[in-house]
Amino acid sequence: MQDLKKNMLDRLINNFSAEDLKKRVWAMTLVGLILCAAIAVGGYFFLNFDFTVEAGVPAEPFWKLLWMGR
Amino acid sequence: MTNIGTLKKYHAYLLPTLSFFLFAIFFDVVITLLGLLNPMLTRVLFDYAYAFKNLTLLNVTIIAIVITYFLYFFLNVVSDYLQVYVNQEATAALTGNVFYAVQCLPLRFHQEKSAGDLLIRITDDVANTVNMVMSILPTIIIDGGRFVIILLIALFINPTITFLALLSVPLYILETRFYAGRLQDVEAESIGVESDIYSRAQERLAGIKTIKAFGQERAETLSFGDLIRRRYRIHVKGRVLDVLRTFTNSVTLQMWSVFLTWYLGYQVVEGNLTIGEIVALMLYLEQMAEPISSFSNLATQWKTNLVSMNRLTDVLDHPSEASLEAGGKELKLTDGAVSTDRLSFSYAEDEEILHDIKVRFTPMSSTAIVGSSGSGKTTLVSLILRFFEATGGAILIDGQNISDVRIRSLRNRVGMIAQEYALFDGTILDNILYGNPEKNREDAMNAAKLASAYDFITKFPEGFDTKVGPAGSFLSGGQRQRIAIARTLLKDPQIIIFDEATAALDPESEFHIQEVIAKLQMTKTVIIIAHRLSTIKTSDRIMVLEGGRFVEEGRFEELLEKRGAFYRFYWKQFGGLAVFRQQLALEMERAARYGSHFCLAMLKYLRYSDRTLENGAEEADRFIDDLDYVIKKSIRMGDNSAVLESDTILVLLPEIRQDQLKAFFDRLTGIFASPPDGKPPLTQDDFMLTGVRLSRQLFRTPEELVRALKKKTNSLKTGHGSQVLDEMELIPNARP
Secondary structure, eight states: OHHHHHHHHHHHHHTTHHHHHHHHHHHHHHHHHHHHHHHHHHHHHHOEEEEETTOOOEEEEHHHHHHHHH | OOOOHHHHHHHHGGGGGGHHHHHEEEEEEEHHHHHHHHHHHHIIIIIIIIITOOOHHHHHHHHHHHHHHHHHHHHHHHHHHHHHHHHHHHHHHHHHOOOOOOOOOOHHHHHHHOHHHHIIIIIIIIHHHHHHHHHHHIIIIHHHHHHHHHHHHHHHOOHHHHHHTTTTHHHHHHHHHHHHHHHHHHHHHHHHHHHHHHHHHHHHTEEEEHHHHHTTHHHHHHHHHHHHHHHHHHHHHHHHHHHHHHHHHHHHHHHHHHHHHHHHHHHHHHHHSSHHHHHHHHHHHHHHHHHHHEEEHHHHHHEEEEEHHHHHHHHHSSSSTTTTTSSSSSSSSOOEEEEEEEEEEEEEEEEEEEEEEEEEEEETTTEOOHHHHHSSHHHHHHTOOOOOOOOOEEEEETTTGGGGOOOOHHHHHHEEESSSSSOSSSSSHHHTTOOOTTTOHHHHHHHHHHOOHHHHHSSTTTGGOOOGGGTTTOOOOOHHHHHHHHHHHHHHSEEEESSSTTTHHHHHHHHHHHHHHHHHHHEEEEEOOOHHHHHHTTTTTEEEETTTTTEEEOHHHHHHTTHHHHOOOOOOOOEEEEEHHHHHHHHHHHHHHHHOOEEEEEEEETTHHHHHHHOOOHHHHHHHHHHHHHHHHHSSOOOOOEEEETTEEEEETTOOHHHHHHHHHHHHHHHSSSSSTTTOOTTTTTTTEEEEOOSSSSSSSSSHHHHHHHHHHSSSSTOOOOOEOOOGGGGTTOOO
């Protein structure tokens, strides 16, 4: 078990080059951009989603509720 | 350099990772927007989902809140990851540059600054600078953007009140200026004390043996405690100032808010504003305080971190050693003759160390430079390696002025072996190959053979792969020195300088180094700064430096004959009884440890009292000095003599047999009988010579031995001239 852990650590340490690091950073940036895109797309649909509330409030896109909440 | 210039200079370190940095800022903007969204969603929940009992809206809003939270979290992780990467890349690049710049600084800079000071520049100052550079852009973009947007909305709602709200900004600026200046002074003080702490700790731990030997552990801790208390006071001062700044800013904000609330209420009473407008204005103006506060913090941070930036600029912009890598010519060696032409040097304007030196160090020979401490010996050889630049005249190597030569090229061709040799943690092989990466194991072995280091290295179980420990601490002084010599010889320099290289070594190690010098002086230009008699005696030429000028030069015997500056130096260095005692103690220890033997002789001048009565004590003493001088001239390298007291001279002769001692006595008697300089001869009635060969450990201290020999000499009948005794005769009642 100890050997396995040592091997893993060795691999992690020794196989970690500057080039690898740059790849990881790019991958992370991509994740961030995907999240932002998800926020944009999801947000767009979400904010334009029609809700019908009672007591005289007509069907409104969500963003209007947010703005009115302001 | 202006502050903006400084900022630009360090911003350049962000350029290689600028894209990632901009992405991180972009993500931060999205995070800020997500952060703004959450209160709005909560409001929708209360005002619509709960109020209208709308389950779909409730579910959707709750899901939106959860998703927003996770997105906020994940985007934060991404942004932090990128920022850490950018920070570490910039820190690595800047640290590397500062470390390189520190090494390229002229030696004088290193002598003036403590190790702690430079260490802080390489670590803390770099970290402060990178943090500062990284926080400017996000603050300007995120807080600046927020401020502008809120300001525009507020202006749209009511320009007058917005202007009134903005009147608090100059107050903020004044407060920030007031405190930032003071905090900057505290930061400078703090860095100063921090470097003192580093330096003290480093110096004291390096000298731990001395501390232990003098039992100074407690005293050192107390004195270190003073520094710690100083740091404590400075940190408290800084903290108090920072708290005061935050407090003052907060008071300004609160007072201004109270005034605005009153004014807004007054406007409502007057009928100029609606309630809705007041609520909106209050909310936005409150939000405007946050970026203002961020800018105030940034300005304070800027002032304090400017101290670190300026400290780095000091190092990075300090003129480094001229033409270390580029510029200048390549040094072309033919035979390695070194000469100086009216060379002068001074550290300070009014204090010249070397004056008008004109000297030539001949190839394939060795020259010993001798002189008292502070006479300029080390300065002269430092100038040959261009550790300092000459203030007047020139140094020429094979006719080329070294000022026109690339420093790297010069130092590759001139080797220097100093008293404090630096070995680095690693194997013996690593240390020998240091600075010679193109050389291989075999080259290192050959260099070790030449440096008389091969035998002891191969005796280690791991041979050349033996670890030397931090600063070579696993090896003895002599072994370290020989490895350092091997490292220098591996460069194959044509000119080799030994700067007090044997000063701290035991006789055995010194002997090995003597061997090396003897080999080298056949093929190289060897310059030796030495205090050891053995080194000086074997040099082809001796030059005496006094007060920054060469006053004498010649071979050992010639200079002694002259009885000038060298003779005075020689007498001071080797004629003293204390030095003699040390050497005798060493011989006794060698005899005890290795079973070696040595002879101790005593000359007693029997007419000393008569001479004092006739000519005075001063003349009698001078006569005894002359006798000692005659003896000094007759003994070998490694032998020594000293006046024990007014009428008695001691002579130490290591590793000779009894018959050789007898022969030495005969030779000396002959010289006394017919002195070469026409002085009156001494007959066998005038003096007594006794000597003994010692190989057993009969005496514990040199004093005991000398006392016993003196007692025996005094008990002998006069008129025999010289007598060689058995060591057992020195012990009363002992059977021979």
